Structures are given as structure tokens and as C-alpha cells.
Amino acid sequence: MTDVKTYMHELGKTARAASREMARASTAQKNAALLKMAELIEANMDALKTANVNDVETAVSKGMDAAFIDRLTLSDKAVHTMVAGLKQVAELPDPIGQMSNFKPLPSGINVGQMRVPLGVIGIIYESRPNVTIDAAALCIKSGNATILRGGSEALNSNQALAQIVQEGLSHAGLPASAVQVVNTADRAAVGELITMTDYVDVIVPRGGKSLIERLMNDARVPMIKHLDGICHTYVDVAADLEKAIKVCDNAKTQRYAPCNTMETLLVHSEIADQVLPDLCKIYQDKGVELRVDTPTKTTLEAAGFTDLVDATEDDWSTEYLAPILSIKTVTNLDAAIEHINHYGSAHTDAIVTENHSTAQRFLREVDSSSVMVNASTRFADGFEYGLGAEIGISNDKLHARGPVGLDGLTSLKYIVFGDGNIRV
Amino acid sequence: MTDVKTYMHELGKTARAASREMARASTAQKNAALLKMAELIEANMDALKTANVNDVETAVSKGMDAAFIDRLTLSDKAVHTMVAGLKQVAELPDPIGQMSNFKPLPSGINVGQMRVPLGVIGIIYESRPNVTIDAAALCIKSGNATILRGGSEALNSNQALAQIVQEGLSHAGLPASAVQVVNTADRAAVGELITMTDYVDVIVPRGGKSLIERLMNDARVPMIKHLDGICHTYVDVAADLEKAIKVCDNAKTQRYAPCNTMETLLVHSEIADQVLPDLCKIYQDKGVELRVDTPTKTTLEAAGFTDLVDATEDDWSTEYLAPILSIKTVTNLDAAIEHINHYGSAHTDAIVTENHSTAQRFLREVDSSSVMVNASTRFADGFEYGLGAEIGISNDKLHARGPVGLDGLTSLKYIVFGDGNIRV
Known part of the structure; x- marks a missing residue:
């Protein structure tokens, strides 16, 4: 337990440091990372499948049902969808650094807003390895660092994918630690992730109602989530x-x-x-x-x-x-x-x-x-609404509401331009 | 304890019901309520001061310091500032119902966003009775219902002000229960307010760091807050x-x-x-x-x-x-x-x-x-940034960030216009 706590806090500190670098990454760097990831997935198809077969065989031997095995399996189609998704996110406009709503005011200052990353995003999902790539891509493009915690049954697949993500980041001159995959099946890791308010700015849970209900009880970090769709x-x-x-x-x-x-x-x-x-x-x-x-x-x-x-x-x-x-x-x-x-x-x-x-x-x-x-x-x-991609749907009222695309992983800060102005 | 819980849940249920009516209130009704409140404050100056003198005398006898007594006292200037604030909020544009960002999409649907109230806002503040009017005004204008919990030393002043607020609402054909002032000095009331996630959508604490730290430990309802300004x-x-x-x-x-x-x-x-x-x-x-x-x-x-x-x-x-x-x-x-x-x-x-x-x-x-x-x-x-008024400043990243005006008390929902469109 203490070990998991230490391990998770270490991931958190590393992610916080990486988030500063990601916040100032250029659009070209972020896109280069995404396209390199797509290239590496195609080049390493065999190794990925070997890792995945390990996971699938273990899951089958544990008697998991057919729907579970289906979600866990990296089929050719699933791999091609990941690659297409990376290319699509690379083509989306970069939200970071957009400035808007400028207004000159009677005091002489000019006030507007700038779109900036949230910082560190924790993603908790079940045993669908493709989420590792989808979520990493959206976090990279929106200038965030992320800590990914996938289902324990997909551990080998996720580690293989994580390696590709980190190679893509390094290739583009970005910190490999901007995307970290939790490398333990210990459930206590989730408990740490959702309470490390110093290191994690928001949690995005991807999964069924029971997962999200469990997280809601214990989380101290805010979540972008929906519980159910009635x-x-x-x-x-x-x-x-x-x-x-x-x-x-x-x-x-x-x-x-x-x-x-x-x-x-x-x-x-x-x-x-x-x-x-x-x-x-x-x-x-x-x-x-x-x-x-x-x-x-x-x-x-x-x-x-x-x-x-x-x-x-x-x-x-x-x-x-x-x-x-x-x-x-x-x-x-x-x-x-x-x-x-x-x-x-x-x-x-x-x-x-x-x-x-x-x-x-x-x-x-x-x-x-x-x-x-x-x-x-x-x-x-998110796709039907023209957001280009979605990290999930929120039916909360604060921050992001409805399908959440790149903008939902960002925030607006006020910026003020003066020329030596003082308040009287 | 059980009584306070029952009492607070009753306030919560009533507020939730009132929030539905406030969400569809017209701009004219909301402004009429605000201007009536201004009129009633001026007409009932003597009664207000009598209630306030009660509070001040008790506070003095308890040995509260001069700064505390100063914040608690409804001076002529404080009353005039409240009246001016009400008129100013009445003059601000109504954010509710604004539609924006429409985009026709290849499927034939047209997707945009509409600004809507958050619902029920809980405000927790110390012994400054003018906050009762300021906070009520912003919540009314933004179409929200609110539950106000002021410092126990201002109970008489706040009840007198609450009566004026409720008369203003009724005068405009709006539910008097859209603004409710917690009528007990029991601290357990705060504990209920910040955990009634079914009835309260957001908490805005107005006060010092120690108040906010205490609330952060126990709150389950999201907060718009800042802890300190370094x-x-x-x-x-x-x-x-x-x-x-x-x-x-x-x-x-x-x-x-x-x-x-x-x-x-x-x-x-x-x-x-x-x-x-x-x-x-x-x-x-x-x-x-x-x-x-x-x-x-x-x-x-x-x-x-x-x-x-x-x-x-x-x-x-x-x-x-x-x-x-x-x-x-x-x-x-x-x-x-x-x-x-x-x-x-x-x-x-x-x-x-x-x-x-x-x-x-x-x-x-x-x-x-x-x-x-x-x-x-x-x-x-908020005033210097041209927001017209502010409910507080947020240094969180989600939802509202920086000075929070009327828009921070609202949310955007997606709206879709179709003509019998289906997804294929």
C-alpha cells in the first residue's frame, strides 16, 4: 500500500513537471508526436499483437465472456482505427494559445482570455487498449500531461502501446513522461490517482456506471463524467x-x-x-x-x-x-x-x-x-457535433457539458495588457 | 442534528423546485424583482437598521473586534451601496437563453449552445449582511435559486434583508423561495449545505482562508472559490x-x-x-x-x-x-x-x-x-474586467477561472435543430 502510494505520487510529480513542458509545446511538435505514433503502431503491429495475445489468453483462461474478449482484442480493424484516429487528431486545430474576447476598458487596460491546458489529466478505463491511444492523443494535442490507468487485464497491451506513445513524444522533442501508463494491477493505484489533488487536475473515467459510482464516492480530484444516459x-x-x-x-x-x-x-x-x-x-x-x-x-x-x-x-x-x-x-x-x-x-x-x-x-x-x-x-x-473527437460525454453542469472534445480538456485564463496602468 | 438535516433538505427541495421557475423567468421579471428590492430597502431603512443594531449590540457584548463590527454594521453608506448594486445588476444584459456557436453539419443537423442557469447555488459567507443582497441579486439575474448562509452574528440583519428579497421576488411574480436564508446558527447547517448534491449545484464560499479550507475538506458539492492570493x-x-x-x-x-x-x-x-x-x-x-x-x-x-x-x-x-x-x-x-x-x-x-x-x-x-x-x-x-459585478474570484481551473460574474453562474448546454434527421 505504501509502495503504491509512493509510486503513484512519483508518477504525479513527473506528470506535473511534464505538463509545464507540454503547455509550451508548439503545434508542430504535438502533431509530429501524433504522426510518429501512427507510424510506429503500423511498424510494430506484430509486437503489439504478441503483447495483446498474452492478455487475451490470460483473460480467456480466467473465463471472461465474449464481449469482454472482444473489447480486449487488438484486431486489425481496431489497430487501423487507432492509426486513423491519431491522424485525425493531428489535423484538428490546436486550441492552446487561442486568445479571444478582448475588450478595452475605461481604465486603459485591455482584457481578454487565453485558452490553456488543464495540466494533468488522469484517465481511468476498462480493458479496451485502444483507449490508451485515443486518450493519449487528445491529451497531447490539448497540451496536457496524462496518467493512464487501464484495466488490469490489458496490462501487457497497454505497456506496449505506452512505449510507442513515449517514443513518439521523444521523437518530437517532447517529454516522454507526458504520457505515463500505470504499471501495476493493484487497485490502490486508482485510489491514489483520484485523490492526488496536488498532481492531477481532472479525472476522466471511461467505463460503466458501476466504475463511475465507485470513483464518485472517493474522488477528491474533479471528474468529467456521465453516470448514465436515460x-x-x-x-x-x-x-x-x-x-x-x-x-x-x-x-x-x-x-x-x-x-x-x-x-x-x-x-x-x-x-x-x-x-x-x-x-x-x-x-x-x-x-x-x-x-x-x-x-x-x-x-x-x-x-x-x-x-x-x-x-x-x-x-x-x-x-x-x-x-x-x-x-x-x-x-x-x-x-x-x-x-x-x-x-x-x-x-x-x-x-x-x-x-x-x-x-x-x-x-x-x-x-x-x-x-x-x-x-x-x-x-x-463529439464526432456528430463536429468536435472532431471526444474524450467522453459529461452530464455535469460545471466546466464541460455534453460531448467533450479538445476544448473540454482546456481552460480559459484572463490576460490583461496594460501600458503601465495602475488602479485608482 | 437530525432536525437541522431535515430542515436543510427541505430548503434544498424547495430551492430545486424554485430553480425550475427561475430558469424560465423573463428578463423583465428578474429586473422588476431587483428594482423592487432596491425600492424596499430604501423604504424600510429604519426597520433594517433596528434589526442590524440588535446584531451589532450582541457582537459588541461578545467582545468582537472593531474590524468585525465594521463589517457587520449596516451604515448609511453600506445601504446605499446595496441599492446601487441592485440597480447596476438590473442593467446588466441577461445571460440566460443566449444561443451561440451554431454550426450546420454534414448530417443535416444544426448544433449550437444555449446559456442556462446552473440551478441552485449555495452561498456561505461571514458576518457581512450586504453579501445577502449582492449574492441574491447575481443569482436572481442569472436565473438561479439560492440558499444563503451568512455568519450567525448577522442573523437578524439577514432575516430582515431576506424578507425584502422575497417581497421583491413575489412582486415580480417569481417564487419567493428562489432566495432562502438559512435561519439557524447551528453549524451543522453548513455541513448539510455542502453535501446535498441532489439539491445544490455549486457552493460559493465568501470569506477567509480558514473558512474555505474547512469547507474544502468536507464538501461534496463543487465549489467556485479561491483559497488565497499570493x-x-x-x-x-x-x-x-x-x-x-x-x-x-x-x-x-x-x-x-x-x-x-x-x-x-x-x-x-x-x-x-x-x-x-x-x-x-x-x-x-x-x-x-x-x-x-x-x-x-x-x-x-x-x-x-x-x-x-x-x-x-x-x-x-x-x-x-x-x-x-x-x-x-x-x-x-x-x-x-x-x-x-x-x-x-x-x-x-x-x-x-x-x-x-x-x-x-x-x-x-x-x-x-x-x-x-x-x-x-x-x-x-470583476468590475475592472468589465463583468459589471462579481460573485468572487476563482483560482481553480475548471468551469470559472478568475473574476466570476453572471456567466460563471451559468452553463452552456448543446442544442440541436433537426428536421427529422436520423443517424446512419
């Missing part, structure tokens, strides 16, 4: 039926597992019998289980539906991540907004309506990180 | 001597107690004998005690100075808030930046230089919430 679509009385069906189908069925998939559909009572039968036929044809409140059940049964499950109170606050959808009929916009603000997770919520004023009220009053009009909740994503 | 001015080798002396004099002596007052002066060794004698004469004439390192002592003694104190290691990290200044001679820009990043408090630091590249490096590499060129650190202030 996303809603509300079909308003003024909805265009065709758009409603297209958007609600996509929001639920395009993929079931992502956090931005719709989990609860809200329908205005006066349009329920026009929208629900056609839409629910699509859902049932695709094998989606429907958990409905009493008015919805009445509407659907009148249209000949069977196989409906009665929704319980728990259904309104459950993230299924599966082909299951809860449906509730509401009598007006206020009831829809109230339901979302009460049961939702402040992730992403959408309205389908042609009414301008209704759309404006929904946008303003639904207290979520992304609010949409006539679009599928599945769009809530 | 501000530096670095006089570079390329400084204009006249500007250097003017700026350094002002940064230290314009007022001694504020957090943005300079505590340590750094001087480049090659210019030390040109700048220090004239500047230190001003300091000594004003009664400022000088705590100096050895090279500085040599320079000053050669110029005939006496009464110099040898600086100890502790001096470099001490916020004096008094007519004391530590001075260190450094051999280059790197040493100055390193000293500031090591010993400073990331509040406000300035350089005096005519060299463009040196200024740029200082701006980029000094890791503080405000960094200045050729200007007095005393400018670090």
Missing part, C-alpha cells in the same frame, strides 16, 4: 407524424447499447392513437420489448397490440442498454418536461414538434446536456 | 523603469488587504540596481516592511538601505494582507516563471517588460487565473 423523446401534439416515426425509430433501434439511445418515449395524449400504432409495429418487428403505462396500453390494445408489459415506477429511471423501451402518454408539454427533469439523467432529450414556441420552451426548460428538436438522440456525440 | 509582479530586464515603479507601487500599496494585492516582487538581476532603490524608497516611506533574499539585500544595502528583513522560505508562500512585501532577485525569465508556478496561488501575476516575446512567454507559461503585462495586479476584479 434519454427521452417527446412526441408533441404538433409533431409531424412522419418525422416522429423516423426519429423515434432511429433513437431506439439504430444501436441499443450506447448511452445516447432513447430509453423512454413520451407521447402527447391527443396524438397517441395516430403515432403509436405505426411506431410500435416497427419496434415489435425489430424485437423491442414495450413497457407501457395504462393510457398507452389502452391506445395500443385498441389498435390490436398484444405482448405489452406494464411499466413499473422503476422503468422510468432505468437505462436498459437493450431492446426494451418504456412508453408513457402525457397530457401536455409541462408534464413531459417535468417527467424528463425528474426521471432523466440530464444526458440527451429530444422533442418532435412543428410548433416553434413549444420547441423553444422545451429547449430552455429541459435541464440536460443536449436538447434536440426533430432529431434523433443518437446524434449526441 | 500575487507576484516580475520586473524583467527589458522593463520600462517608470512603468515598473508605478505598477509595483500600486500593486502593493493601493490597498493592503485585497487578495489581488502583490505579496512578492521578483526583479531581474541585471536591472535590480536601477529599479530597487527608487521603488523601495517609496515602500519604506509608506511603511512597508521589506523581506528580501541575499542578492536583493546586497543591492539595497549598496544603495544605503537599512531596516531590511531577511526573507525565510515561508515568506515566498505567505499572503501577508498587510504592509509587508517579500522581494527576490532572479537571473532570468525561467526562474521567475518557476518561482511563480511553485510558490504562487494561481491567482494573479504580472510582468513588467517592453519585450514582446518575453511577455508572450510569461502570458502562456504562468499558470494563473489572471496574467498581466505592464499592469497592476490590483486590476484583477
